[in-house]
Amino acid sequence: MDDRDQILRTENISIGFRGKRESAGVIYDNISVSAGKSELVALFGPNGIGKSTLLRSLVKLLSPLSGDIFLFNKNIKTLSGNEMARKVGFVSTETVYVNNLKVIDLVSLGRYPYTNWMGRLLPTDMEKVEDAINMVGIPALKNKYINQLSDGERQRTMIARTLAQDTEIIVLDEPTAFLDLPNKYEVIHLLHTLAVERKRTIVFSTHDLNIAIQEADKIWLMLPGGIYQGSPEDLILEGSFSKMFEKTKLLFSTGKGEFRIQRKPRGCIGLRGPKTEVRWTRNALERMGYGVGDHNEQEIMITLKTTGVKEHGK
Amino acid sequence: MQSDNPKYNSGYNNGLLFVALSAILVAVFVGSLFTGTVKIPVSEIARILAGAEASRPEWGVIIRDIRLPRALTALLAGTGLSVSGLLMQTVFRNPLAGPYVLGISAGASLGVAAVVMGFSFINSSAGLSIPGNWSMVIAAWTGSGLVLMLILLVSFRVRDIMTILILGIMFGSATGALVNVMQYFSTESMLKSFMIWTMGSLGGVTSSQLRIMVPAVAGGLLLSLASIKLLNAMLLGENYARSLGMNITMARIMVFFSTSLLAGTITAFCGPIAFIGIAVPHLSRMLFRNADHSVLMPATILTGGIVMLGSDIIAQLPGLESSLPINSVTALLGIPVVIWIVIRNQKLTGIF
Numbered sequence: 001m002d003d004r005d006q007i008l009r010t011e012n013i014s015i016g017f018r019g020k021r022e023s024a025g026v027i028y029d030n031i032s033v034s035a036g037k038s039e040l041v042a043l044f045g046p047n048g049i050g051k052s053t054l055l056r057s058l059v060k061l062l063s064p065l066s067g068d069i070f071l072f073n074k075n076i077k078t079l080s081g082n083e084m085a086r087k088v089g090f091v092s093t094e095t096v097y098v099n100n101l102k103v104i105d106l107v108s109l110g111r112y113p114y115t116n117w118m119g120r121l122l123p124t125d126m127e128k129v130e131d132a133i134n135m136v137g138i139p140a141l142k143n144k145y146i147n148q149l150s151d152g153e154r155q156r157t158m159i160a161r162t163l164a165q166d167t168e169i170i171v172l173d174e175p176t177a178f179l180d181l182p183n184k185y186e187v188i189h190l191l192h193t194l195a196v197e198r199k200r201t202i203v204f205s206t207h208d209l210n211i212a213i214q215e216a217d218k219i220w221l222m223l224p225g226g227i228y229q230g231s232p233e234d235l236i237l238e239g240s241f242s243k244m245f246e247k248t249k250l251l252f253s254t255g256k257g258e259f260r261i262q263r264k265p266r267g268c269i270g271l272r273g274p275k276t277e278v279r280w281t282r283n284a285l286e287r288m289g290y291g292v293g294d295h296n297e298q299e300i301m302i303t304l305k306t307t308g309v310k311e312h313g314k
Numbered sequence: 315m316q317s318d319n320p321k322y323n324s325g326y327n328n329g330l331l332f333v334a335l336s337a338i339l340v341a342v343f344v345g346s347l348f349t350g351t352v353k354i355p356v357s358e359i360a361r362i363l364a365g366a367e368a369s370r371p372e373w374g375v376i377i378r379d380i381r382l383p384r385a386l387t388a389l390l391a392g393t394g395l396s397v398s399g400l401l402m403q404t405v406f407r408n409p410l411a412g413p414y415v416l417g418i419s420a421g422a423s424l425g426v427a428a429v430v431m432g433f434s435f436i437n438s439s440a441g442l443s444i445p446g447n448w449s450m451v452i453a454a455w456t457g458s459g460l461v462l463m464l465i466l467l468v469s470f471r472v473r474d475i476m477t478i479l480i481l482g483i484m485f486g487s488a489t490g491a492l493v494n495v496m497q498y499f500s501t502e503s504m505l506k507s508f509m510i511w512t513m514g515s516l517g518g519v520t521s522s523q524l525r526i527m528v529p530a531v532a533g534g535l536l537l538s539l540a541s542i543k544l545l546n547a548m549l550l551g552e553n554y555a556r557s558l559g560m561n562i563t564m565a566r567i568m569v570f571f572s573t574s575l576l577a578g579t580i581t582a583f584c585g586p587i588a589f590i591g592i593a594v595p596h597l598s599r600m601l602f603r604n605a606d607h608s609v610l611m612p613a614t615i616l617t618g619g620i621v622m623l624g625s626d627i628i629a630q631l632p633g634l635e636s637s638l639p640i641n642s643v644t645a646l647l648g649i650p651v652v653i654w655i656v657i658r659n660q661k662l663t664g665i666f
Contacts, residue, residue, distance in 0.1 A: 059557055085559030092557075098549050101605035112547055112558040119543030119608065165558070 006073055007201045008035040008058070008169055013067030015053045026065055027053050033220050033229045035203055037168075040195040042212035042232075043205040045222030046244065051205040052093070054222070055173050058203065059090040071169065085113035089162025091172040095154070096146065103149070103157050104142040107132055110164030132163035135198075136190060152183035159190065163198075170194070172204040176211070184208055188215045209241070213257050232257075265291030273304025328609055331601060335616040342623040346385040349630045352376055379521065385623065387519040390531045391584050392594075392622025393615045394576040397538050399591030400598075400614045401569050404545045404607070406479050409655060413577035413591035415479060416465050416570065417486035418458045422581040423512065424489040425457025426450050430508045431500035450511065451523065451582045458578030461485055462570065469566050475552060478566075513639035514585035516626055523583060530579040537572035538611065544568065545607040588641055589648025590625075594618045596655050621647070 014029030028050040035041045043051050056062045058069060060076050069076045071087050079087070089110070096106070110132065111125045121129070133142050136156040146154060155175055162170045175191070176184040188208070192215045195202050203220075206212050212219060213232040221228040221240055228240045235241060241252045251262040266289040271278050281304060282292045347359055354373050361368060368374040398413035406415065414420070429449050468481050497505055519527060544565040547555040556562055580587065598613035599605070625644050630637040 056553075061553055061556060080559075081556070081561055082559040085557065088557070090554070090557040092553055094551055094553065096550050096554070098605050100599055100603050101549065105604075105606050106550075109547060109550065109558065112543070112560070115543065117540065117543060119546060 007037050007039075007071070008203070009070045009073075010034070010058070010064075011068045011070070013057065013064035013069060015050055015057050015062070016065050017053075017062070018065065028222065028227075029066075031067070031227050033227060035169075035201050035218065037201055038195050038199045039201055039217045040192050040215060041201075041203045041218045041220060042216035043203060043220045043222065044207075044209060044212060044244075045205075046224075049222045049224065051222060052173050055090075055171050055203065055205060056092075059088050059171050060084050061090070082113050085165065085167075087167055088169045088171060089165040089167040091155075091158045091162060091170070091175060093173045093177060096158070099145070099147055101146050102142070103138065103144055103146060103160075104129065104133065106146055106157055107142075107160045107164050110161040110166075113165065128166060129164045132160040135163055135194070136160045151178045152180070152187065155179065155183075155187055156190070159187075159194075163194070168199075169201045169203070172202070174205050174207070176206055176208055184211055188212070191215070210258055260286070263289055265289065267291070268293050268299070270301040271304070272301070274306055277304045277306065328602060328604070332612065332616070335601075335613070335620065339616050339619050339623075342620055342627065343385055343389065346388065346623050346627050347377060347381050349627045350376065350381060351630075351635065380517070383519055383521050383524055384517050384626070386524060387516045387527070387584065388622045388626045389619045390527060391516060391580045391587060392590060392618040392620070394531045394534060394580045394618075395587060395591040396594035396598075396614045396618025396621070397535060397611065398573040398576040399593075400595040400607075400610060401538060401541070401545070401573050402591075403595055404548055405566065405569050406475060407548075407551065408479065409596070410592060410652070411479070412589075413573060414486070414586065416482040416573065417461045417489060418574055418577045419581045419586040420486035420489040420493075421457035421459070421461030422454035422578060423457070423493050423586065425453035425455070426511055427493045427496045427508055428457075429453040430511070431496045431504045447518075448523070451526075454582035455578055457489075458574060458581060461489070462574040462578070465570055465574075466567060469570065470563060475566075511585045512641070514587045514641035514644075516584055516622075516640055517637065519583050527579060527583050531576060534572045534576035534579070535615065537568065537575070541565070541569055541572065542607040542611055545611075546605075549605060584640075586641070587622075587644055589644050589652065590618065590622060593648040593651035594621055596651060597621070 010031050010033050012029075013031045014026050015031065016027040017024045031054065043055065045051050053062065057064050060069075060079070063077070071079070071084075076084065108121055108125070108129050111121060111129065112119070115121060115125065130139075133139055136159050138153060138156050138160065141149065141153060141157075146157060149157065159170075159172070159175070162172075170191075172191070175187055179187060188204075188206075188211045191202050191204060194200050195217070213236070216232060218229060219232050219235055221235055221244070223240075223244055225243065228235060228238075230238070230240075236254055236257060239254065242254070244252065249262045250259045252259055263286070268291040269285055270293050271282055271285070273281075281302070285292050347363075348354070348356070352373075354368075354376065358368050358370075358373055359377060362374050362377045368377075395413050399411070402411040402413060402415050403409060405411075408415075464485055465478070465482060469478055472478055472481070497508065500508070544555075544560060547558050547560050548565065550558075552562055555565070577591070594617050595610070595614050598610055598617045601617070602609050602613050604610060622644075625640060625647055626637075628638075628647075629640050629643045
C-alpha cells in the first residue's frame with residue numbers, strides 16, 4: 001500500500017445508527033476508502049446516500065456499525081476524545097448562531113484540546129489563532145461578531161477554527177452549501193491551498209462536481225451500488241460518474257466533465273461556425289429540444305458567422 | 315500600539331465595567347443595611363459594623379441578626395440563581411431557560427408541600443409558616459435532589475439535549491400536579507403556609523442557616539467557574555463540542571450538578587424566586603457584548619448580586635409595614651427584561 005494512504009483509512013465499515021428506532025439500521029456498508037497526506041478528497045454522491053453519516057463516523061461523532069477506521073494506522077476506537085481532537089478537525093453543516101460571539105473568540109475555541117482547564121490562551125495559542133485567521137483571509141473581520149458575517153465569511157471562520165485546532169486531518173460536511181458561485185470556488189480553492197501549503201489531509205462532501213473535478217486530488221464517489229475512489233480523471237475515464245445518474249434524466253458528458261439534462265430530441269440540426277458561438281447556440285438549441293450534430297449530414301444546417309459583434313465593457 | 319490590539323482594548327473596557335459593577339454591588343449591599351422599617355442613623359450602623367456597641371442595643375440586634383443575614387442571603391440568592399440561569403441557557407442553547415427548567419424548584423416545592431401539608435397531619439403545624447425553617451429546608455433540598463437524580467439518570471441515556479429539556483419540564487409539571495393534589499386535601503392554614511413559601515423570602519434565613527447556605531452556594535459557584543471552558547465549547551453546539559474533545563456526558567453532569575446545588579439550595583432557604591435567573595444573564599450579555607464565559611460568569615455574579623439586593627431594597631420600600639413578597643418584585647423587574655429580549659430578537663434562534 002502507498003505510504004500516502006496511511007493518514008486516513010477505513011476498512012469495510014458499515015455506517016448507520018444503532019438502536020431500535022425507525023432511523024436505526026445500516027445506511028451504507030462495505031466502505032473501504034483512504035486519504036493520503038496533503039490530499040484534498042471530495043466526497044460525492046446523491047442526497048440521502050449517507051455522506052454526512054460517513055463523515056461523522058470518520059470524526060468519531062458516530063461509531064461505525066462494523067469495520068474499523070484508522071488514523072495514522074491507529075484504530076480510532078483506541079483514541080480518547082482529546083487525542084481525536086488533536087488529529088481531526090470538523091466543520092459540520094450546522095450554522096453556529098450565537099450573538100455577541102466574535103470571530104476571534106470562535107477561532108480561539110479551536111485551541112480547546114490544548115488549553116488548560118480554565119481554557120487560558122497562551123501567547124503560542126494566540127499566534128496559532130492569528131495565523132489561522134490570516135490563512136483563510138479574514139484578518140479584517142476578527143473583531144466582528146459572527147452574526148454579522150456573510151455565509152462565505154462564516155464558512156471561512158469555521159475553517160479557521162479547525163486550522164487553529166492544528167489537526168493534520170480536516171473533515172468538512174458540505175462546506176459550499178448556501179454559498180454563491182464565486183464563494184464556492186474560493187472556499188474549495190482555499191481548501192486546496194491548505195492541503196498543498198499546510199500539508200493537511202482534507203475530506204469534504206459536496207454537490208458541486210465541476211469544482212470538485214477541478215480542485216480535488218481524489219474523489220470518493222458514493223453510489224447506490226458501491227463506493228469508488230480515485231482521481232477525478234480516472235473516475236471520469238472509467239465512466240463511474242455516468243453510473244451516478246443512470247436512472248435519472250441527467251447525462252454525464254465524459255468529454256466535458258459536466259452534467260446535462262437528457263432530452264428526447266425533436267430533430268437534429270447541424271451547426272457550423274466559430275467555436276464559442278457554436279457552443280452557446282448549441283446550448284440554446286438543446287434547451288429547445290433539438291439535438292445538434294457537427295457533421296453535414298443533417299437536414300437543417302446552420303452556419304454561424306461573426307458579423308463584428310459589439311463588444312461591451314471594453 | 316496597545317490601542318491596535320483589540321484583545322487589550324476590550325479587556326480594558328471590560329475592566330472598567332467590572333470595577334463599576336463591583337462598586338455598585340458594594341453600594342447596594344450597604345444600602346440594603348439601611349433599609350427596613352426601623353430607622354437607624356448612619357453613624358450607628360458604621361459603629362455596629364465595626365464591632366462596637368450601638369447606643370441602643372436593639373439596633374445592634376437588628377443589624378447583626380436581621381439585616382446583615384438578609385443582605386448576605388440576597389447576595390447569595392442573586393449570584394447563585396443568575397449563574398445557574400447562565401449555565402442552563404448555554405447548555406440548552408435556549409435564551410428562555412432558567413435555573414428551574416430542570417424541575418429543580420418543582421422538586422423543592424413537592425418536598426415543602428409534603429412537609430407542610432402531609433406530615434403536619436401528624437405533627438402540629440406550628441412554626442411551619444416561616445420560610446427558612448429547618449424541616450422545610452431539608453424537605454426542599456431532598457425534593458430538588460430527587461429531581462436532579464432523575465435528570466442525571468436521563469442524561470446518561472439520552473443524547474439529545476432538547477429531549478432532556480422537555481423531560482425536565484415534564485418532571486416539573488408532574489411534581490406540580492402532585493403538589494396540587496396535596497393542596498386540594500389540605501387545610502386553609504397549611505395552604506397559607508405553603509403559599510407564603512412559594513412567594514419567596516430573603517428574611518427567613520438565620521445566621522446558623524447561613525453557615526450551611528454559604529458553603530453550598532460557594533461550592534456551586536466554584537463548580538460553575540470550573541465549567542467556563544466547557545460552557546464556551548457548548549456555545550457551538552454539542553457536535554462541535556465533542557469534535558473539540560469534550561466529554562459531553564461528563565460536562566452535562568457537572569453543569570446539572572452545580573445548577574441543582576445552587577438553585578436547590580437557594581430555593582430551599584428562600585423559596586422559589588422567579589425571573590432573576592432568566593433575566594440577569596441577558597443583562598450581563600447586554601453590558602459586556604461578549605459570549606465568552608470567562609467574562610460572562612463574573613459579570614453575571616456581580617449583576618445578579620446587584621439586581622437581587624436592589625429588588626430587596628424595593629421590596630422594603632419605606633412606608634410599608636412589612637416587606638412585599640420578593641417574588642413579585644423580581645417578577646415585575648424581570649418580566650420587562652424578558653419581553654425586551656424577545657422583542658429585540660425577532661429571530662429566536664441564536665438569541666444570545
